[in-house]
Amino acid sequence: MENQQEWLHQKQLRIEELTANFSMSKYNLLKISYLARLLDESVQHAPTCNICRGNLSTLDNLVEEIPHLDLIDHRQPYERQFNAIRAHFHQQHGFIPPYKYAPLFALAGILLTTLPVAAWTYFSKGRVMLDPILAAAAIGLLAGYFRGAQKDGVYRRAKKMI
Ligand SMILES: [Zn+2]
Numbered sequence: 684m685e686n687q688q689e690w691l692h693q694k695q696l697r698i699e700e701l702t703a704n705f706s707m708s709k710y711n712l713l714k715i716s717y718l719a720r721l722l723d724e725s726v727q728h729a730p731t732c733n734i735c736r737g738n739l740s741t742l743d744n745l746v747e748e749i750p751h752l753d754l755i756d757h758r759q760p761y762e763r764q765f766n767a768i769r770a771h772f773h774q775q776h777g778f779i780p781p782y783k784y785a786p787l788f789a790l791a792g793i794l795l796t797t798l799p800v801a802a803w804t805y806f807s808k809g810r811v812m813l814d815p816i817l818a819a820a821a822i823g824l825l826a827g828y829f830r831g832a833q834k835d836g837v838y839r840r841a842k843k844m845i
Pocket residue numbers: 728732733734735736771775776
């Protein structure tokens with residue numbers, strides 16, 4: 684464990700070294716901060732997860748790929764492996780992607796409010812009325828969004844978002 688923390692520290696320094704000349708937009712485009720998080724989380728889970736332990740050498744390679752990522756034939760395998768490791772955290776360790784629930788619940792909120800209101804106007808007034816449907820959509824969107832953002836917040840505060 685001691686050794687793995689030391690290893691992690693070396694990799695963090697290596698990432699800093701390799702990205703020292705990167706602009707902020709390049710740094711974000713290549714998702715370097717996500718790579719650092721994947722390294723950190725993989726080290727934390729390695730003692731109890733074979734896959735995370737195996738991923739450490741893959742991550743080691745990904746760090747060394749950083750200088751070559753302008754080339755498409757380096758970029759594609761990098762992203763494939765990166766996404767596979769990230770997916771492992773979603774599937775096995777209870778992580779969610781950023782902003783998973785807010786847009787999902789907003790959409791659900793719109794559907795759950797507009798459909799009954801549309802049906803109600805149709806059956807009680809004999810036609811579909813737009814104003815109450817739009818009002819319902821706005822309420823459903825806001826209520827869904829805030830409920831979803833709350834749920835996202837629980838994961839964010841637990842540092843279970845990656
Ligand atoms: Zn794992």
